[in-house]
Amino acid sequence: MKIAIMTQPLGKNYGGIMQAWALQQVLKNAGHEPVTIDRQADVKGPAYTAARFGYRALQKVLGKRKAPINIERYLPTILQQTNEFIGQHLKMSEPLNSTAKLKAHFEREQYDAVIVGSDQTWRPCYSPNIDNFFLDFLQGSDIKRIAYASSFGVEEWEYTKEQTQRCAALAKQFYAISVRENSGVDLCRDYFGVEATHVVDPTLLLERSSYEALYKNKEIHERQGVCTYILDQANWKNQVVETVKRELNEVQYYNQPKASLSEFSSSNLGDYNMPSIDEWIKGFADAKFVITDSFHGTVFSILFNKPFISLINPSRGASRFYSLADRLGLSERLFSKFDEFAVKELLSVEFHYPDISHKLMGLRRESERFLAGALIY
Structure with missing residues (x-):
């Protein structure tokens, strides 16, 4: 099967990289063709960019920030070794920084299934677009939807009322749902009205x-x-x-x-x-x-x-x-x-x-x- 994997953006966190690599290894060992989707944050507008520059400049003046204001330009060097690992050891999609690009990618690639997970993919403050991690862009598609070791990260509920309603409806379209924490089983039942299985992080599936x-x-x-x-x-x-x-x-x-x-x-x-x-x-x-x-x-x-x-x-x-x-x-x-x-x-x-x-x-x-x-x- 050709399988897409939806997880957090990779590069800045060792654990995130390793769980993505481990899940690909497990799927490859089972004879599948996994591709990790490179879902980046949405492009910010000029107003956001100007506000961020102003905030960082103020932090610099106050002595609360020592790093360059435009540190993003140095990320290729900072992340050189982790990005080299990703390039050599993981099969990735092209960078996708909008729901429209994500939808177009899936329409073009014709995956047999999509797996959401692992890591804190279901934590709103961490995911680039929480609705995307419940596969809102696949409405009308018959692709098999699976969550493997997806995580809310915390025991308390962090979704807004509107997010809860949208994501609950989307969660009900999943064929199978598993979560990384016991508390996640309760959260899925209490807020989404779906049953979930407690599984281990992908890194623990390998020897x-x-x-x-x-x-x-x-x-x-x-x-x-x-x-x-x-x-x-x-x-x-x-x-x-x-x-x-x-x-x-x-x-x-x-x-x-x-x-x-x-x-x-x-x-x-x-x-x-x-x-x-x-x-x-x-x-x-x-x-x-x-x-x-x-x-x-x-x-x-x-x-x-x-x-x-x-x-x-x-x-x-x-x-x-x-x-x-x-x-x-x-x-x-x-x-x-x-x-x-x-x-x-x-x-x-x-x-x-x-x-x-x-x-x-x-x-x-x-x-x-x-x-x-x-x-x-």
Whole structure:
């Protein structure tokens, strides 16, 4: 089958890239032809562009922004290595920055099915156009509609009344719906009036060896110690890191840009450059311990059998952490604040991976059955 995949724009986030790659791999292994749709944000008008320039200029004058006002022009360099991975390892559509272009693409390509997911594709504040991620542009088409591990990100309802009405009607046209969090099952039932199945993120459908193959035989410096992958800095998170380093007597290393594109805290453009996907994955493979506030950082810690601590970011979506941890018996590894006693206690307990691996295998099989069943004509 020729299958289109609707997911978030790729390039700036390692987890987003890896879940897109993993889903393509799973579909290819099953004999399908997947294409990830490059749905970019709609083109903004002159008024928006002028307002953004003015806001950034003011932030610069106030000393709250160190990055260039026109940092977008440097994105090809900043994202060079992640975009190279996408170009080499994923089959993508052309960039589509409007509903009209999206509709025309699907009419031209004649896909047999479309899969929405994974990642927070059903979170309105994250998706370029939330109606598109419920396939509003396919009205009148008989293409098979599937949601695989689509995520709302949070437990509370973030849709407006109008969005709820539109998306509920569109959700009822899906052949099969699965979500990444347990809370998503409830949200689909309560607000859309549809049944959904709880499945794992696409990255968890692949074995560890699939990721090792991406960096095998490449010259990547090996590191030892505590690997940190932290997206949002905070003092309490630093306290957790320092406690773990001290208790384990290990050094810290990380595989991410020195400065975030969401904070613009550096005037040095090189600080925003994203390391390669190979380096990012191998960072987890080499670690003795991982500390992360990223959902996919947590996933790769589990895949590589590494003891870890996950630091919860409520604004980015906490339900996905709790949902996965509950199903694997890892809830004690989630922290929402610094608790020195709890950190030390956790470090004193053996990380018993065979139990986790057994549970993960069961979840993986359930998810594979859902996806295979949804794609049968």
